[in-house]
Amino acid sequence: MDREELRQAAAKRRSAAAEAPKKVEWNCSFCSRTFLRESAFMNHTCPGKKRLEDMRSQTGQSAYAYYAEWMRVKRHTVPPPETFMESRLFTTFLKFAKHVEAVKLPNVNQFIKSMVDSNDIPPSLWCRDSTYSMYLKLYDDLVPPMTQVSSTIDELFDLMVEHKVQGIDLFKTIGSEVLLKLLQKRKVSGWFLMASDAFARFYHSLPPTEKMLFQRELNYVAEKVARNGDILEKCRECAKEMGL
Ligand SMILES: [Zn+2]
Numbered sequence: 001m002d003r004e005e006l007r008q009a010a011a012k013r014r015s016a017a018a019e020a021p022k023k024v025e026w027n028c029s030f031c032s033r034t035f036l037r038e039s040a041f042m043n044h045t046c047p048g049k050k051r052l053e054d055m056r057s058q059t060g061q062s063a064y065a066y067y068a069e070w071m072r073v074k075r076h077t078v079p080p081p082e083t084f085m086e087s088r089l090f091t092t093f094l095k096f097a098k099h100v101e102a103v104k105l106p107n108v109n110q111f112i113k114s115m116v117d118s119n120d121i122p123p124s125l126w127c128r129d130s131t132y133s134m135y136l137k138l139y140d141d142l143v144p145p146m147t148q149v150s151s152t153i154d155e156l157f158d159l160m161v162e163h164k165v166q167g168i169d170l171f172k173t174i175g176s177e178v179l180l181k182l183l184q185k186r187k188v189s190g191w192f193l194m195a196s197d198a199f200a201r202f203y204h205s206l207p208p209t210e211k212m213l214f215q216r217e218l219n220y221v222a223e224k225v226a227r228n229g230d231i232l233e234k235c236r237e238c239a240k241e242m243g244l
Contacts, residue, residue: 054094055085063090063097069109070123073116092123099127106151106186107143111135114142139186140220145231148189149238155187156242167243171202176210183217190221195235198244 025034026041030048035041054060067089068078084090100108114135115121125131140148160166165173182188193199203214225232 051085051090055081055090059097059101060094062100063093066096066100066108066112067093069112070116073113089123096123096126103132104185104187105132105135106139107147110139110143114138136184136186140190140224145189145191145224145228146234148186149192149235152187152189152192153238153242155182156192156244168198168201170244171198172205176202176206176214180210180213180217183214190218191225191231191235192239194218194221194225195232196239196244198239 023036025036026038027034028041028044028046028049030052031046033044033046035044055064064081064084067084067087071078079087084093099105105111111126115123115126115131118134121131156170159174160170163170163173171179179188183190183193203211206214
């Protein structure tokens, strides 16, 4: 190799080096850490990234919807999701959204309104057991019967799909313990059960001790039902349409 060839070879190496792709790095915009491997970047967690993931989750979306509803009830302007994410209430409402899912809280918008109406109970106290039972006690007076029945229908349809049963066999399939819990949590309304032939048949098949538990739970509505024949008739139509 002569001098000229050596010079050319060196020039070639230099230009190859110049053209070599620049090393790619991944930067986390939350914690400013830099990663050389994409997988490490994707897998790392930091508070800011976690918050964004929480916000994008279904629970996070519900948390924002509840926060927005609360702001509306309080007659404040509803801030955009980005502002909510930075708010100190983000964690509070995320916790509340998880609580709603866990206890299957009925009619969340009504719950939020009740909190504001009850001396403005702050969101940090919304997940307490005492708050939950206070709300269940208020529920029957606050939520109109047909609104209760409409969410009952949704709940019962879900159960039919889940247990792969139709109409009349539903109560027998889920059993008295589950049904009683749903009634106590107001996921199934006493108005609907009082109007359902399928429930009447199921009820009569129960041993006396279980009958008593249902009686105690249905007491709250029995008196109202007697005075509201027209509403009961509407409930009866809904129940019939569902084969119940
Ligand atoms: Zn990060």
